[in-house]
Amino acid sequence: MVEKYITDFSIAQICRSGQCFRMRERSDGSYEVLADNRYLTLEQEGERCVFSCDEQEFETFWKGYFDLEADYRFYKEKLNPRDIYLTTAAACGGGIRILRQDLWEMIVSFLISQQNHIARIRRCIRNICENYGERRVGKDGTVYYAFPAPEALAQLDEDALKACNLGYRSKYVVRAARSVVSGEVCLEKVRMLSYKKAREELLKLFGVGEKVADCVCLFALHHLEAFPVDTHIRQVLEVHYKRGFPHRRYKGFQGVMQQYIFYYELLKEK
């Protein structure tokens, strides 16, 4: 167990922000996080966070995963105070961090996300992990399943994942897995590329369009200049930014602003 005091961090907000589908709030108010074949529980009260790992694992993995080395005050200071909408959104989701998630997992997750609800996306991913991922046992005895490697999914029939509730998205995932396994799209290479080049490379995958590529760039590759535009964001742009979103002002970290907006819109739904 390690105890940390962290500002601009809210596990509850991150969990609800829709960038991560394998994180959940447990009935006792603590959070469970599955990432990189690891299992973590996290309790938070104000700025006090208790991670269920040792200091070394925190330093070498979770600190980077939650992007805790970055100072998000920098992004908030750049906010245009006259932009009431964005200022309000950032105030509501000020504890959000852009996670550094696994590349392959994000590709699959956002392939599944198209024309889909968050609750169902979570179910789909859980189904895939339980059916094709390796079974693991956490330090506290909890059984969980790792996210299946491309090799495990590449050998499936194109329609096999319909059994995991993917519907017509099944063939997107299987074909993408095959492209990765064959080396047509090299993930190690994608990791080294700039935002533009990485995006271009991801677009070669069947089923990956501009929105999905941007989500992968933002949530896996940490290219904060990626600004995924989905139906929700499009509506916001139409209502609040008729003359265009001020990309110039937020150059290099538009993705952080996108998350504030997205979270705020999700929040208002309820």
Next chain:
DNA sequence: CGCCAGGGGAGCT
């Protein structure tokens, strides 16, 4: 039962 929308994308023109 029908209708429609839910964090799109492919394949056309």
Next chain:
DNA sequence: AGCTCCCCTGGC
């Protein structure tokens, strides 16, 4: 760039 299909589920 804009259009038409694609065609899975869950909610109403």
